[in-house]
Amino acid sequence: MARPVRFNLIEKSSADRGINQVQLPEGHMGEGFFATSLDKVVGLARKNSMWPLPFATSCCGIEFMATMGSHYDLSRFGSERVGFSPRQCDLLMVMGTIAKKMGPVLRQVYLQMAEPRWVIAVGACASSGGIFDTYSVLQGIDQIIPVDVYVPGCPPRPEAIIDGVLKIQDLVQDESLRRRNGDQYKALLEGYGIQ
Amino acid sequence: MSITHDFIQEKLNNQFGDKILSWEESYGMLSATVQHDHNLKVLTFLHDEPSLGFQFLTDITGVHYPDKKGEEIAVVYHVHNLKENVRLRLKIFVPIEKPDVFTATGLFSGANWMERETYDFFGVNFIGHPDLRRVLNVDEMDYFPLRKEYPLEDQTRIDKDDEMFGR
Numbered sequence: 001m002a003r004p005v006r007f008n009l010i011e012k013s014s015a016d017r018g019i020n021q022v023q024l025p026e027g028h029m030g031e032g033f034f035a036t037s038l039d040k041v042v043g044l045a046r047k048n049s050m051w052p053l054p055f056a057t058s059c060c061g062i063e064f065m066a067t068m069g070s071h072y073d074l075s076r077f078g079s080e081r082v083g084f085s086p087r088q089c090d091l092l093m094v095m096g097t098i099a100k101k102m103g104p105v106l107r108q109v110y111l112q113m114a115e116p117r118w119v120i121a122v123g124a125c126a127s128s129g130g131i132f133d134t135y136s137v138l139q140g141i142d143q144i145i146p147v148d149v150y151v152p153g154c155p156p157r158p159e160a161i162i163d164g165v166l167k168i169q170d171l172v173q174d175e176s177l178r179r180r181n182g183d184q185y186k187a188l189l190e191g192y193g194i195q
Numbered sequence: 196m197s198i199t200h201d202f203i204q205e206k207l208n209n210q211f212g213d214k215i216l217s218w219e220e221s222y223g224m225l226s227a228t229v230q231h232d233h234n235l236k237v238l239t240f241l242h243d244e245p246s247l248g249f250q251f252l253t254d255i256t257g258v259h260y261p262d263k264k265g266e267e268i269a270v271v272y273h274v275h276n277l278k279e280n281v282r283l284r285l286k287i288f289v290p291i292e293k294p295d296v297f298t299a300t301g302l303f304s305g306a307n308w309m310e311r312e313t314y315d316f317f318g319v320n321f322i323g324h325p326d327l328r329r330v331l332n333v334d335e336m337d338y339f340p341l342r343k344e345y346p347l348e349d350q351t352r353i354d355k356d357d358e359m360f361g362r
Binding site for chain 2: 100101103135136
Protein backbone atom coordinates (compact mmCIF):
# COMPACT_ATOMS: atom_id res chain seq x y z
CA MET A 1 0.00 0.00 0.00
CA ALA A 2 1.33 3.36 -1.00
CA ARG A 3 2.16 5.78 1.72
CA PRO A 4 -0.49 8.50 1.89
CA VAL A 5 2.07 11.19 2.53
CA ARG A 6 4.74 11.19 -0.14
CA PHE A 7 6.87 14.13 0.92
CA ASN A 8 10.60 13.63 0.55
CA LEU A 9 10.23 10.54 -1.58
CA ILE A 10 11.01 12.40 -4.76
CA GLU A 11 13.72 15.00 -4.57
CA LYS A 12 12.56 18.22 -6.20
CA SER A 13 14.58 21.24 -7.17
CA SER A 14 14.16 24.28 -4.93
CA ALA A 15 12.14 26.17 -7.57
CA ASP A 16 9.66 23.30 -7.86
CA ARG A 17 9.15 23.32 -4.14
CA GLY A 18 8.04 26.93 -4.33
CA ILE A 19 11.14 28.35 -2.72
CA ASN A 20 12.24 31.59 -4.25
CA GLN A 21 15.81 32.63 -4.01
CA VAL A 22 16.94 36.20 -4.13
CA GLN A 23 18.17 37.28 -7.52
CA LEU A 24 21.83 38.11 -7.82
CA PRO A 25 22.49 41.79 -8.21
CA GLU A 26 24.10 43.14 -11.36
CA GLY A 27 27.80 42.33 -11.53
CA HIS A 28 30.53 40.44 -13.20
CA MET A 29 30.85 36.77 -12.63
CA GLY A 30 33.57 34.40 -13.60
CA GLU A 31 34.86 31.15 -12.31
CA GLY A 32 35.28 31.47 -8.59
CA PHE A 33 34.47 35.16 -8.27
CA PHE A 34 31.59 37.57 -8.40
CA ALA A 35 32.12 41.31 -8.46
CA THR A 36 29.46 43.90 -7.75
CA SER A 37 29.17 47.17 -5.87
CA LEU A 38 28.96 47.26 -2.09
CA ASP A 39 25.73 49.30 -2.28
CA LYS A 40 23.98 46.44 -3.97
CA VAL A 41 25.18 43.77 -1.56
CA VAL A 42 24.25 45.84 1.47
CA GLY A 43 20.89 46.72 -0.11
CA LEU A 44 20.26 43.04 -0.81
CA ALA A 45 21.05 42.03 2.75
CA ARG A 46 19.02 44.81 4.32
CA LYS A 47 16.06 44.36 2.04
CA ASN A 48 15.57 40.71 2.81
CA SER A 49 15.96 40.93 6.55
CA MET A 50 13.83 43.84 7.64
CA TRP A 51 12.96 43.87 11.32
CA PRO A 52 9.59 45.54 11.68
CA LEU A 53 8.54 47.35 14.83
CA PRO A 54 4.76 47.33 14.99
CA PHE A 55 3.26 50.45 16.52
CA ALA A 56 -0.35 49.31 16.44
CA THR A 57 -2.97 51.48 18.07
CA SER A 58 -6.23 50.38 16.48
CA CYS A 59 -7.97 48.35 13.78
CA CYS A 60 -5.09 48.53 11.29
CA GLY A 61 -3.09 46.68 13.94
CA ILE A 62 -5.59 43.82 13.71
CA GLU A 63 -5.01 43.68 9.97
CA PHE A 64 -1.30 43.59 10.68
CA MET A 65 -1.81 40.60 12.98
CA ALA A 66 -3.51 38.83 10.06
CA THR A 67 -0.59 39.89 7.87
CA MET A 68 1.87 38.29 10.26
CA GLY A 69 -0.29 35.19 10.58
CA SER A 70 0.17 32.02 8.59
CA HIS A 71 -2.43 32.85 5.94
CA TYR A 72 -0.78 35.99 4.56
CA ASP A 73 2.58 35.42 6.23
CA LEU A 74 4.79 38.46 6.03
CA SER A 75 7.75 36.22 6.90
CA ARG A 76 7.80 35.09 3.26
CA PHE A 77 9.39 38.47 2.61
CA GLY A 78 12.07 38.24 5.24
CA SER A 79 10.21 40.39 7.74
CA GLU A 80 9.53 37.57 10.09
CA ARG A 81 11.29 38.85 13.12
CA VAL A 82 9.04 41.44 14.73
CA GLY A 83 11.02 43.28 17.33
CA PHE A 84 9.45 45.11 20.21
CA SER A 85 12.43 47.23 21.02
CA PRO A 86 12.96 50.21 18.73
CA ARG A 87 16.71 49.87 19.18
CA GLN A 88 16.72 46.54 17.34
CA CYS A 89 14.38 47.40 14.50
CA ASP A 90 14.73 49.21 11.23
CA LEU A 91 11.15 49.44 9.97
CA LEU A 92 8.63 51.38 12.06
CA MET A 93 5.12 50.34 11.08
CA VAL A 94 2.60 52.84 12.42
CA MET A 95 -0.86 51.31 12.28
CA GLY A 96 -3.81 53.17 13.63
CA THR A 97 -5.02 56.51 14.91
CA ILE A 98 -2.33 58.56 16.59
CA ALA A 99 -3.84 61.01 19.03
CA LYS A 100 -1.97 64.24 19.60
CA LYS A 101 -1.11 63.03 23.07
CA MET A 102 0.45 59.92 21.54
CA GLY A 103 2.54 62.05 19.16
CA PRO A 104 5.55 62.60 21.46
CA VAL A 105 5.56 58.88 22.30
CA LEU A 106 5.72 57.92 18.64
CA ARG A 107 8.42 60.48 18.05
CA GLN A 108 10.42 59.09 20.95
CA VAL A 109 10.14 55.58 19.53
CA TYR A 110 11.37 56.87 16.17
CA LEU A 111 14.30 58.66 17.80
CA GLN A 112 15.32 55.48 19.61
CA MET A 113 15.65 53.56 16.35
CA ALA A 114 19.14 53.38 14.93
CA GLU A 115 19.92 54.50 11.39
CA PRO A 116 19.11 53.33 8.81
CA ARG A 117 15.42 53.39 9.65
CA TRP A 118 12.31 53.41 7.57
CA VAL A 119 8.73 54.32 8.42
CA ILE A 120 5.54 53.00 6.91
CA ALA A 121 2.18 54.65 7.70
CA VAL A 122 -0.51 52.00 7.46
CA GLY A 123 -4.11 53.12 7.01
CA ALA A 124 -5.94 56.37 6.59
CA CYS A 125 -5.53 57.49 10.22
CA ALA A 126 -1.76 57.16 10.34
CA SER A 127 -1.45 58.72 6.88
CA SER A 128 -3.82 61.66 7.22
CA GLY A 129 -5.91 61.46 10.37
CA GLY A 130 -8.57 59.62 8.41
CA ILE A 131 -12.13 60.17 9.56
CA PHE A 132 -10.87 61.68 12.81
CA ASP A 133 -10.78 65.24 11.59
CA THR A 134 -10.78 66.57 15.11
CA TYR A 135 -8.90 68.52 17.73
CA SER A 136 -7.45 65.54 19.51
CA VAL A 137 -6.03 63.51 16.60
CA LEU A 138 -2.79 64.04 14.77
CA GLN A 139 -3.57 64.68 11.10
CA GLY A 140 -1.06 62.21 9.75
CA ILE A 141 2.13 61.03 11.41
CA ASP A 142 4.20 62.91 8.82
CA GLN A 143 3.51 65.95 11.00
CA ILE A 144 6.07 64.64 13.48
CA ILE A 145 8.26 62.04 11.75
CA PRO A 146 9.30 61.46 8.13
CA VAL A 147 7.37 58.69 6.38
CA ASP A 148 8.68 56.54 3.53
CA VAL A 149 5.57 54.66 2.40
CA TYR A 150 1.87 55.30 2.93
CA VAL A 151 -0.61 52.44 2.72
CA PRO A 152 -4.15 53.69 2.03
CA GLY A 153 -7.27 51.96 3.29
CA CYS A 154 -9.55 51.99 6.30
CA PRO A 155 -8.25 49.54 7.29
CA PRO A 156 -6.08 48.25 4.42
CA ARG A 157 -6.26 44.57 3.64
CA PRO A 158 -3.23 42.41 4.52
CA GLU A 159 -2.34 42.32 0.81
CA ALA A 160 -2.07 46.11 0.89
CA ILE A 161 0.17 46.02 3.95
CA ILE A 162 2.39 43.43 2.24
CA ASP A 163 2.47 45.66 -0.84
CA GLY A 164 3.61 48.53 1.38
CA VAL A 165 6.38 46.40 2.84
CA LEU A 166 7.46 45.41 -0.67
CA LYS A 167 7.58 49.10 -1.59
CA ILE A 168 9.81 49.64 1.44
CA GLN A 169 11.99 46.78 0.26
CA ASP A 170 12.38 48.50 -3.12
CA LEU A 171 13.47 51.68 -1.33
CA VAL A 172 15.88 49.76 0.87
CA GLN A 173 17.39 47.89 -2.05
CA ASP A 174 18.11 50.97 -4.07
CA GLU A 175 19.15 53.28 -1.28
CA SER A 176 22.62 54.74 -1.65
CA LEU A 177 24.93 54.06 1.27
CA ARG A 178 25.67 57.77 1.42
CA ARG A 179 22.05 58.87 1.60
CA ARG A 180 21.86 58.99 5.39
CA ASN A 181 24.91 61.22 5.53
CA GLY A 182 23.76 63.49 2.76
CA ASP A 183 22.67 67.10 3.10
CA GLN A 184 19.22 66.38 1.77
CA TYR A 185 18.51 63.75 4.41
CA LYS A 186 19.92 65.96 7.14
CA ALA A 187 17.69 68.80 5.95
CA LEU A 188 14.71 66.44 6.06
CA LEU A 189 15.39 65.50 9.67
CA GLU A 190 16.13 69.15 10.43
CA GLY A 191 12.66 69.93 9.10
CA TYR A 192 11.24 67.69 11.81
CA GLY A 193 13.51 69.16 14.45
CA ILE A 194 15.53 65.93 14.71
CA GLN A 195 19.30 66.24 14.97
CA MET B 196 -37.23 51.01 53.49
CA SER B 197 -36.54 52.36 50.06
CA ILE B 198 -35.87 56.04 49.55
CA THR B 199 -38.58 57.64 47.45
CA HIS B 200 -38.14 60.71 45.31
CA ASP B 201 -40.65 62.57 47.51
CA PHE B 202 -38.55 61.75 50.55
CA ILE B 203 -35.38 63.11 48.94
CA GLN B 204 -37.15 66.26 47.82
CA GLU B 205 -38.63 66.83 51.28
CA LYS B 206 -35.28 66.29 53.00
CA LEU B 207 -33.38 68.64 50.71
CA ASN B 208 -36.09 71.31 50.67
CA ASN B 209 -36.24 71.29 54.46
CA GLN B 210 -32.48 71.59 54.74
CA PHE B 211 -31.70 74.08 51.99
CA GLY B 212 -34.99 75.82 51.20
CA ASP B 213 -34.67 78.20 48.28
CA LYS B 214 -31.08 77.16 47.54
CA ILE B 215 -32.63 74.27 45.62
CA LEU B 216 -33.72 76.07 42.48
CA SER B 217 -35.78 73.42 40.72
CA TRP B 218 -36.68 69.73 40.56
CA GLU B 219 -37.10 67.55 37.57
CA GLU B 220 -37.78 63.88 36.99
CA SER B 221 -36.77 62.35 33.69
CA TYR B 222 -36.71 58.67 32.78
CA GLY B 223 -37.30 57.76 36.41
CA MET B 224 -34.28 59.66 37.71
CA LEU B 225 -34.61 62.61 40.03
CA SER B 226 -32.67 65.72 39.20
CA ALA B 227 -32.12 68.82 41.32
CA THR B 228 -30.75 72.19 40.26
CA VAL B 229 -28.84 73.83 43.08
CA GLN B 230 -27.53 77.35 43.54
CA HIS B 231 -23.98 77.20 42.26
CA ASP B 232 -22.19 78.10 45.50
CA HIS B 233 -24.11 75.41 47.42
CA ASN B 234 -22.97 72.38 45.45
CA LEU B 235 -20.55 71.16 48.10
CA LYS B 236 -22.97 71.75 50.98
CA VAL B 237 -25.70 69.75 49.25
CA LEU B 238 -23.29 66.95 48.31
CA THR B 239 -21.99 66.79 51.87
CA PHE B 240 -25.52 66.64 53.24
CA LEU B 241 -26.49 63.89 50.79
CA HIS B 242 -23.35 62.00 51.80
CA ASP B 243 -23.52 62.42 55.57
CA GLU B 244 -27.25 62.28 56.29
CA PRO B 245 -27.87 58.66 57.36
CA SER B 246 -31.37 58.50 55.90
CA LEU B 247 -30.08 59.56 52.44
CA GLY B 248 -26.64 57.98 52.19
CA PHE B 249 -25.59 59.04 48.70
CA GLN B 250 -22.02 57.95 49.30
CA PHE B 251 -20.91 57.03 45.80
CA LEU B 252 -20.04 59.59 43.14
CA THR B 253 -20.76 58.07 39.75
CA ASP B 254 -19.77 60.93 37.52
CA ILE B 255 -19.05 64.61 37.16
CA THR B 256 -19.41 66.20 33.80
CA GLY B 257 -20.12 69.52 32.18
CA VAL B 258 -22.53 70.87 29.59
CA HIS B 259 -22.24 74.08 27.64
CA TYR B 260 -25.48 75.94 26.90
CA PRO B 261 -24.38 78.89 24.77
CA ASP B 262 -27.86 80.46 24.74
CA LYS B 263 -28.35 80.59 28.52
CA LYS B 264 -26.84 83.98 29.30
CA GLY B 265 -25.13 84.11 32.68
CA GLU B 266 -25.39 80.37 33.25
CA GLU B 267 -23.74 78.90 30.22
CA ILE B 268 -21.74 76.14 31.90
CA ALA B 269 -23.57 73.39 33.73
CA VAL B 270 -21.74 71.03 36.04
CA VAL B 271 -23.63 67.78 36.60
CA TYR B 272 -23.02 65.41 39.51
CA HIS B 273 -24.40 61.90 39.60
CA VAL B 274 -24.54 60.38 43.08
CA HIS B 275 -25.65 56.91 43.99
CA ASN B 276 -26.97 55.32 47.14
CA LEU B 277 -25.50 51.85 46.73
CA LYS B 278 -27.46 50.36 49.62
CA GLU B 279 -30.89 51.34 48.32
CA ASN B 280 -29.83 51.53 44.67
CA VAL B 281 -31.18 55.04 44.22
CA ARG B 282 -29.53 57.58 41.97
CA LEU B 283 -29.73 61.36 42.04
CA ARG B 284 -28.56 63.98 39.60
CA LEU B 285 -27.38 67.35 40.79
CA LYS B 286 -26.89 70.33 38.50
CA ILE B 287 -25.32 73.71 39.00
CA PHE B 288 -25.01 76.51 36.48
CA VAL B 289 -22.16 79.00 36.36
CA PRO B 290 -21.41 81.91 34.00
CA ILE B 291 -18.81 81.19 31.35
CA GLU B 292 -16.82 84.32 32.25
CA LYS B 293 -16.27 83.06 35.78
CA PRO B 294 -16.77 79.28 35.90
CA ASP B 295 -15.77 78.87 39.54
CA VAL B 296 -17.08 75.82 41.38
CA PHE B 297 -16.11 74.38 44.75
CA THR B 298 -14.25 71.09 44.44
CA ALA B 299 -15.73 67.85 45.72
CA THR B 300 -12.34 66.19 46.16
CA GLY B 301 -12.49 66.60 49.92
CA LEU B 302 -15.66 64.55 50.00
CA PHE B 303 -14.98 62.03 47.22
CA SER B 304 -11.38 61.15 46.29
CA GLY B 305 -12.69 59.90 42.97
CA ALA B 306 -13.76 63.41 42.08
CA ASN B 307 -10.13 64.31 41.41
CA TRP B 308 -9.82 63.02 37.86
CA MET B 309 -13.49 63.69 37.06
CA GLU B 310 -12.99 67.34 37.86
CA ARG B 311 -9.74 67.42 35.91
CA GLU B 312 -11.63 66.04 32.94
CA THR B 313 -14.40 68.62 33.33
CA TYR B 314 -11.75 71.32 33.52
CA ASP B 315 -10.00 69.84 30.51
CA PHE B 316 -13.04 69.93 28.26
CA PHE B 317 -15.15 72.80 29.63
CA GLY B 318 -12.72 74.98 31.55
CA VAL B 319 -14.59 74.76 34.84
CA ASN B 320 -12.33 76.15 37.55
CA PHE B 321 -12.66 73.89 40.58
CA ILE B 322 -11.65 75.98 43.58
CA GLY B 323 -9.55 74.00 46.06
CA HIS B 324 -8.72 71.16 43.68
CA PRO B 325 -5.26 69.80 44.60
CA ASP B 326 -4.01 69.34 41.03
CA LEU B 327 -6.15 71.01 38.39
CA ARG B 328 -4.35 70.04 35.18
CA ARG B 329 -5.52 68.65 31.88
CA VAL B 330 -5.96 64.89 32.05
CA LEU B 331 -6.92 63.67 28.56
CA ASN B 332 -5.80 66.34 26.11
CA VAL B 333 -2.28 67.50 25.37
CA ASP B 334 -0.87 69.90 27.93
CA GLU B 335 -0.18 72.57 25.31
CA MET B 336 -3.84 72.89 24.36
CA ASP B 337 -4.97 76.46 24.99
CA TYR B 338 -8.73 76.05 24.55
CA PHE B 339 -11.55 73.95 25.98
CA PRO B 340 -12.66 71.73 23.14
CA LEU B 341 -16.18 70.72 24.17
CA ARG B 342 -17.45 74.28 24.53
CA LYS B 343 -19.92 75.04 21.76
CA GLU B 344 -18.10 78.10 20.52
CA TYR B 345 -16.17 76.74 17.55
CA PRO B 346 -17.28 76.32 13.95
CA LEU B 347 -17.75 72.69 12.96
CA GLU B 348 -14.92 72.92 10.49
CA ASP B 349 -12.28 75.57 10.19
CA GLN B 350 -11.78 76.32 6.50
CA THR B 351 -8.45 78.02 7.11
CA ARG B 352 -6.78 74.89 8.39
CA ILE B 353 -3.47 74.07 6.80
CA ASP B 354 -2.86 70.70 8.36
CA LYS B 355 -4.88 68.99 5.62
CA ASP B 356 -3.46 69.22 2.14
CA ASP B 357 -6.00 70.27 -0.51
CA GLU B 358 -4.20 68.47 -3.24
CA MET B 359 -4.14 65.13 -1.48
CA PHE B 360 -7.34 65.15 0.51
CA GLY B 361 -9.63 67.17 -1.72
CA ARG B 362 -10.61 69.88 0.67
